[in-house]
Amino acid sequence: MNYRIYRKFKNFMFLVLTLVSALAVLIPLFMIIQFVLVQGASSLSLDFFTQLPKPVGEVGGGMKHAILGTIYIVLLGAAIAIPIGVTCGIYLSEFSKSKLSKTLKMTVDLMSGIPSIVIGIFAYLVVVVPLKSFSAFAGAIALSIIMLPIIIKTSEEILKLVPNHIREAGLALGLPRWKVILFIILKGSVSNLLTGMILAISRAAGETAPLLFTAFGNMYLSYNMNEPMASLPVQIYTYAISPYKDWQRQAWAGAFVLMVLILTMNLFARFILTKIKDKKGI
Amino acid sequence: MPNLNDAKVILEAKKLEAWFGDFHAVKGITVDYREKTINAIIGPSGCGKSTYLRCLNRIHEEIEGARTAGEVLLEGKNIYDKKVDVVDVRRRIGMVFQKPNPFPSMSILDNVVIGLRLQGISKRSTLLETAEVCLRKAALWDEVKDKLNSLGTSLSGGQQQRLCIARALAVNPPVLLMDEPTSALDPIATAKIEELMNEIKKEYTVIIVTHNMQQAARISDFTSFFVYGNMIEHGLSADIFTNPKEKQTEDYISGRFG
């Protein structure tokens, strides 16, 4: 009898423990969201999206250039990272027996552990210094290096999920290996692959450090790949540490927009996914 | 009936061996298969029937650590020759696997025609026509004709197996390897697949693994009996099932061998 009570008590304590840890994780998350929401949304106005920054001292202005800049740099980075990353993932998953593959795997693991500021300095040395100018292109390179290990790893793992008997079925039809990989294995994993890409893009979109050294930032609208370009994280950083109340207010608004942007991206991707699913039934 | 033993040899195994790492699964099989015949392979579970069959279209080597020795001659040419293109071999020797393996996230229709499509045939009417013919042959058409765009993997196990048969037929290989194609099917579908084999036998050569003695006796022209990676006996099915030479074969087909 006593034993049963004791056992129930232990069960109960365990439940409490797991609940507490779950809450401990949720609390900071909610606090961040609440902070950014309250502070950011209240500082938000239409001007924020349509206007460029005003000179110091003047109140108002917006971050149109930084919003567009972030989208531009991130998309450029993704355009570099996705083809390379997915191809690498294919190599790792489909030709995993080779020596190169083992080295590559280790490199990718190391790469995902490199602090983003180091990647920023690297891109600075390799792109900015030789080209003698901060540029959106350098920023995109830095972000693509951040995206790469995530895309490679997720692609590899997703392709490895496809059981071998599917590959055998394709090969047994007398199809060359590359066609089996491309049109059967890869095609069947499109939705999963997209998820990996979005993960990588979301991660890169919020990075500040690598852009400080590369795209640097400016106060006007620019679409030139070879010029410095503003981005939301850098703009937020610059404004947040400034002494001006109005800029700090705008930094909150920027943080809010950045969060919403990343969230929308996720939702949009999910939307596309369900579309593909409906059509193809993935 | 013409003498089956006079028919032209299309496929020939010569001292064919297969390993999984150190495990010797197929131990020196020598046999020939005649054109336009059905050849059954029987034997206890785990004796290497699937492995042997998978050596005949060079799928065995896709498994890590697996290797083979010996020769397989397709119309006199060794398919294991270095100069031979393995893709070409597999195009001419089709296979239906023991476990149904339809392509995931592909519709029923796509599953059937993917082989043709990836060979460059894109005319929709041709593909649809082929799909219908092959699905009919595989006794699946009536069940799927209204849902050709649903997922292949949404079908039942037995339906998936028939889908895989249709898929293999679509690329039209002169030799077809079938690994227990009817083990998951009900008697009606089984009868239809057997009918199909009798039908395609007019043009093709079929090698089929089966655990069903009646089926082997019913449909096959030749039968091989395997035990532990060895071929104990091979001959006309009529002889094997009525008058086996080996005691082991006799015990097995009469159910005294386990």
Ligand SMILES: Nc1ncnc2c1ncn2[C@@H]1O[C@H](COP(=O)(O)OP(=O)(O)OP(=O)(O)O)[C@@H](O)[C@H]1O
């Ligand atoms: N992938 C593998 N790795 C290692 N050993 C294997 C592998 N596949 C099969 N084997 C072994 O090879 C032997 C032959 O297997 P195989 O699948 O050819 O038997 P089978 O005659 O087809 O049996 P069944 O009638 O049950 O299908 C078995 O002993 C099995 O354990």
Ligand SMILES: [Mg+2]
């Ligand atoms: Mg088997």
